[in-house]
Amino acid sequence: MHIDFVFSESVCNSLGNYVYRLIDPRNGETFYVGKGTGNRVFAHVQGELNYESDQDKSSEKMDRIRAIKNEGLQISHVIHRHNIPSEAVFEVEAALIDAYPGLANEQGGHHSSERGPMNxxxxxxxxxxxxxxxxxxxxxxxxxxxxxxxxxxxxxxxxxxxxxxxxxxxxxxxxxxxxxxxxxxxxxxxxxxxxxxxxxxxxxxxxxxxxxxxxxxxxxxxxxxxxxxxxxxxxxxxxxxxxxxxxxxxxxx
Structure with missing residues:
Protein backbone atom coordinates (compact mmCIF):
# COMPACT_ATOMS: atom_id res chain seq x y z
CA MET A 1 0.00 0.00 0.00
CA HIS A 2 1.32 3.45 -0.89
CA ILE A 3 1.46 5.89 2.02
CA ASP A 4 1.65 9.61 1.29
CA PHE A 5 4.51 11.22 3.16
CA VAL A 6 5.54 14.87 3.29
CA PHE A 7 7.92 17.00 5.30
CA SER A 8 6.50 19.60 7.66
CA GLU A 9 7.22 23.27 7.07
CA SER A 10 9.74 23.17 9.89
CA VAL A 11 11.61 20.25 8.33
CA CYS A 12 11.58 21.92 4.90
CA ASN A 13 13.09 25.08 6.36
CA SER A 14 15.81 23.05 8.06
CA LEU A 15 16.67 21.10 4.91
CA GLY A 16 17.17 24.08 2.62
CA ASN A 17 18.65 23.03 -0.73
CA TYR A 18 19.27 19.31 -0.87
CA VAL A 19 20.30 16.49 -3.17
CA TYR A 20 18.38 13.22 -2.97
CA ARG A 21 18.34 9.65 -4.24
CA LEU A 22 15.43 7.36 -5.10
CA ILE A 23 16.13 3.72 -4.24
CA ASP A 24 14.39 0.63 -5.62
CA PRO A 25 13.42 -1.53 -2.59
CA ARG A 26 13.53 -4.68 -4.71
CA ASN A 27 17.30 -4.60 -5.15
CA GLY A 28 18.57 -1.63 -3.14
CA GLU A 29 19.64 0.13 -6.32
CA THR A 30 19.74 3.92 -6.63
CA PHE A 31 17.88 4.66 -9.86
CA TYR A 32 17.46 8.44 -9.75
CA VAL A 33 19.35 11.43 -8.38
CA GLY A 34 17.88 14.90 -8.11
CA LYS A 35 18.03 18.22 -6.31
CA GLY A 36 15.33 20.33 -4.73
CA THR A 37 13.77 22.04 -1.75
CA GLY A 38 10.67 21.39 0.32
CA ASN A 39 8.89 18.18 -0.69
CA ARG A 40 10.43 17.89 -4.14
CA VAL A 41 11.89 14.49 -3.24
CA PHE A 42 8.38 12.99 -3.00
CA ALA A 43 6.92 14.63 -6.12
CA HIS A 44 8.05 11.87 -8.50
CA VAL A 45 6.09 9.20 -6.68
CA GLN A 46 3.08 11.36 -5.97
CA GLY A 47 2.79 12.30 -9.64
CA GLU A 48 2.89 16.03 -8.94
CA LEU A 49 5.51 16.96 -11.51
CA ASN A 50 4.49 18.80 -14.65
CA TYR A 51 5.64 16.64 -17.54
CA GLU A 52 6.88 18.36 -20.66
CA SER A 53 5.61 15.67 -23.03
CA ASP A 54 3.89 12.31 -23.24
CA GLN A 55 7.33 10.79 -23.71
CA ASP A 56 8.32 12.00 -20.23
CA LYS A 57 5.29 10.19 -18.78
CA SER A 58 6.64 6.92 -20.13
CA SER A 59 10.25 7.62 -19.17
CA GLU A 60 12.49 4.98 -17.64
CA LYS A 61 12.14 6.69 -14.27
CA MET A 62 8.33 6.70 -14.31
CA ASP A 63 8.15 3.13 -15.63
CA ARG A 64 10.28 1.98 -12.71
CA ILE A 65 8.22 3.91 -10.16
CA ARG A 66 5.02 2.35 -11.50
CA ALA A 67 6.54 -1.14 -11.40
CA ILE A 68 7.55 -0.68 -7.77
CA LYS A 69 4.14 0.65 -6.77
CA ASN A 70 2.37 -2.16 -8.66
CA GLU A 71 4.20 -4.66 -6.46
CA GLY A 72 2.86 -2.93 -3.37
CA LEU A 73 6.28 -1.62 -2.36
CA GLN A 74 7.49 1.84 -1.44
CA ILE A 75 10.43 3.70 -2.88
CA SER A 76 13.09 4.71 -0.39
CA HIS A 77 13.75 8.46 -0.41
CA VAL A 78 17.24 9.40 0.76
CA ILE A 79 18.32 12.98 1.43
CA HIS A 80 21.98 12.58 0.54
CA ARG A 81 23.15 16.07 1.51
CA HIS A 82 21.15 19.07 2.74
CA ASN A 83 21.61 22.75 3.57
CA ILE A 84 23.72 23.09 0.44
CA PRO A 85 24.60 26.66 -0.64
CA SER A 86 22.69 27.62 -3.78
CA GLU A 87 25.88 28.07 -5.78
CA ALA A 88 27.03 24.53 -4.93
CA VAL A 89 23.87 22.45 -5.33
CA PHE A 90 24.41 21.76 -9.05
CA GLU A 91 27.95 20.53 -8.39
CA VAL A 92 26.86 18.20 -5.57
CA GLU A 93 24.07 16.77 -7.74
CA ALA A 94 26.43 16.27 -10.68
CA ALA A 95 29.02 14.48 -8.55
CA LEU A 96 26.36 12.12 -7.23
CA ILE A 97 24.99 11.43 -10.72
CA ASP A 98 28.51 10.60 -11.88
CA ALA A 99 28.92 8.20 -8.95
CA TYR A 100 25.88 6.08 -9.89
CA PRO A 101 26.13 4.74 -13.48
CA GLY A 102 22.94 3.56 -15.14
CA LEU A 103 20.57 6.08 -13.55
CA ALA A 104 17.17 6.85 -15.05
CA ASN A 105 18.07 10.55 -15.23
CA GLU A 106 17.47 11.79 -18.77
CA GLN A 107 20.03 14.56 -18.33
CA GLY A 108 23.58 14.20 -17.12
CA GLY A 109 25.04 16.11 -14.24
CA HIS A 110 25.76 19.83 -14.51
CA HIS A 111 29.05 20.23 -16.44
CA SER A 112 29.72 16.49 -16.14
CA SER A 113 30.87 16.38 -19.74
CA GLU A 114 33.47 19.01 -18.85
CA ARG A 115 34.49 18.17 -15.29
CA GLY A 116 33.14 14.66 -14.75
CA PRO A 117 35.12 11.56 -13.76
CA MET A 118 38.52 11.25 -15.45
CA ASN A 119 41.59 9.25 -14.57
Missing part, protein backbone atom coordinates in the same frame (compact mmCIF):
# COMPACT_ATOMS: atom_id res chain seq x y z
CA UNK A 120 44.90 11.06 -14.05
CA UNK A 121 46.03 10.41 -17.63
CA UNK A 122 42.81 11.87 -19.04
CA UNK A 123 43.16 14.98 -16.88
CA UNK A 124 46.69 15.65 -18.10
CA UNK A 125 45.77 14.93 -21.70
CA UNK A 126 42.76 17.23 -21.60
CA UNK A 127 44.43 20.25 -20.05
CA UNK A 128 47.67 19.93 -22.02
CA UNK A 129 45.84 19.98 -25.36
CA UNK A 130 45.80 23.05 -27.63
CA UNK A 131 42.64 25.14 -27.48
CA UNK A 132 40.07 25.46 -30.24
CA UNK A 133 39.69 28.85 -31.92
CA UNK A 134 37.21 30.70 -29.71
CA UNK A 135 35.23 32.14 -32.64
CA UNK A 136 35.18 29.81 -35.66
CA UNK A 137 33.39 31.21 -38.70
CA UNK A 138 31.70 27.97 -39.76
CA UNK A 139 28.18 26.98 -38.76
CA UNK A 140 28.53 24.12 -36.31
CA UNK A 141 26.63 21.49 -34.38
CA UNK A 142 28.64 20.28 -31.40
CA UNK A 143 27.54 16.91 -30.02
CA UNK A 144 28.76 15.52 -26.73
CA UNK A 145 29.53 11.80 -26.91
CA UNK A 146 30.15 9.99 -23.64
CA UNK A 147 31.84 6.83 -24.82
CA UNK A 148 33.92 5.92 -27.85
CA UNK A 149 35.41 2.43 -28.15
CA UNK A 150 38.40 3.66 -30.11
CA UNK A 151 39.07 7.39 -30.43
CA UNK A 152 41.83 6.66 -32.93
CA UNK A 153 39.19 5.34 -35.37
CA UNK A 154 37.48 8.11 -37.32
CA UNK A 155 34.89 5.59 -38.51
CA UNK A 156 33.90 4.69 -34.94
CA UNK A 157 33.70 8.33 -33.91
CA UNK A 158 31.39 9.04 -36.85
CA UNK A 159 29.28 5.98 -36.04
CA UNK A 160 28.76 7.28 -32.50
CA UNK A 161 28.15 10.95 -33.24
CA UNK A 162 25.86 10.64 -36.25
CA UNK A 163 23.01 8.75 -34.57
CA UNK A 164 20.48 9.14 -32.88
CA UNK A 165 19.69 12.47 -31.24
CA UNK A 166 16.83 14.58 -29.96
CA UNK A 167 17.65 17.56 -32.12
CA UNK A 168 16.10 20.33 -34.19
CA UNK A 169 16.71 18.58 -37.51
CA UNK A 170 15.92 21.65 -39.61
CA UNK A 171 18.33 23.82 -37.65
CA UNK A 172 21.02 21.13 -37.55
CA UNK A 173 20.83 20.67 -41.32
CA UNK A 174 22.04 24.26 -41.73
CA UNK A 175 25.43 23.48 -40.18
CA UNK A 176 28.61 23.21 -42.21
CA UNK A 177 30.20 20.70 -39.85
CA UNK A 178 29.32 18.45 -36.94
CA UNK A 179 31.91 18.26 -34.17
CA UNK A 180 32.17 15.25 -31.86
CA UNK A 181 33.04 16.42 -28.36
CA UNK A 182 34.12 14.35 -25.37
CA UNK A 183 34.74 15.94 -21.97
CA UNK A 184 35.17 19.35 -23.53
CA UNK A 185 37.59 18.18 -26.22
CA UNK A 186 36.80 18.06 -29.95
CA UNK A 187 37.73 14.56 -31.12
CA UNK A 188 36.14 14.55 -34.59
CA UNK A 189 34.92 16.90 -37.33
CA UNK A 190 32.51 15.80 -40.04
CA UNK A 191 30.91 17.36 -43.07
CA UNK A 192 27.26 17.92 -42.37
CA UNK A 193 24.29 17.11 -44.56
CA UNK A 194 20.55 16.94 -44.07
CA UNK A 195 19.43 15.26 -40.87
CA UNK A 196 17.00 12.36 -41.27
CA UNK A 197 14.66 10.46 -38.92
CA UNK A 198 16.38 7.62 -37.06
CA UNK A 199 14.84 4.86 -39.16
CA UNK A 200 16.16 1.97 -41.24
CA UNK A 201 15.14 3.83 -44.39
CA UNK A 202 18.09 6.16 -43.88
CA UNK A 203 20.22 4.13 -41.45
CA UNK A 204 20.00 0.41 -42.30
CA UNK A 205 20.81 -2.12 -39.57
CA UNK A 206 20.54 0.42 -36.76
CA UNK A 207 17.86 0.52 -34.08
CA UNK A 208 14.94 2.75 -35.05
CA UNK A 209 14.21 5.40 -32.42
CA UNK A 210 11.09 7.50 -32.76
CA UNK A 211 11.57 11.24 -32.41
CA UNK A 212 15.31 11.12 -32.98
CA UNK A 213 17.53 11.99 -35.95
CA UNK A 214 20.88 11.28 -37.52
CA UNK A 215 23.05 12.61 -40.34
CA UNK A 216 24.95 10.93 -43.15
CA UNK A 217 28.30 12.67 -43.02
CA UNK A 218 31.94 11.98 -43.78
CA UNK A 219 35.19 13.22 -42.27
CA UNK A 220 35.94 16.89 -42.83
CA UNK A 221 38.57 17.81 -45.39
CA UNK A 222 42.14 17.72 -44.05
CA UNK A 223 42.55 21.45 -43.39
CA UNK A 224 39.25 21.61 -41.48
CA UNK A 225 40.08 18.48 -39.49
CA UNK A 226 43.41 20.02 -38.47
CA UNK A 227 41.66 23.28 -37.58
CA UNK A 228 39.05 21.67 -35.32
CA UNK A 229 40.72 18.48 -34.11
CA UNK A 230 44.44 18.65 -34.73
CA UNK A 231 46.57 15.64 -33.87
CA UNK A 232 45.01 14.56 -30.57
CA UNK A 233 41.98 16.85 -30.14
CA UNK A 234 41.42 20.48 -29.20
CA UNK A 235 40.06 21.82 -25.93
CA UNK A 236 36.99 24.10 -25.98
CA UNK A 237 37.54 27.29 -23.97
CA UNK A 238 34.56 29.32 -25.19
CA UNK A 239 31.74 28.91 -22.63
CA UNK A 240 29.12 29.41 -25.36
CA UNK A 241 30.38 26.28 -27.10
CA UNK A 242 30.62 24.11 -24.00
CA UNK A 243 28.01 21.52 -23.10
CA UNK A 244 26.27 21.93 -19.76
CA UNK A 245 23.57 19.27 -19.38
CA UNK A 246 22.23 18.79 -22.89
CA UNK A 247 24.39 16.96 -25.46
CA UNK A 248 23.67 19.36 -28.35
CA UNK A 249 25.13 22.85 -28.88
CA UNK A 250 24.79 25.10 -31.92
CA UNK A 251 27.28 27.69 -33.17
CA UNK A 252 26.53 30.44 -35.73
CA UNK A 253 23.15 28.85 -36.56
Missing amino acids: AYQVVKKYDLPTLDANPLDKLVLINVNSIDDKSSVTKILHQVQYAWKIDAKRASCADYVLAVQRGVVIGAFQNCKWHPATNEFFPNREEIEGRYGFLGEPAEKDKWNYYVGEHGKRIDNDKMRHVQFPIRYWNI
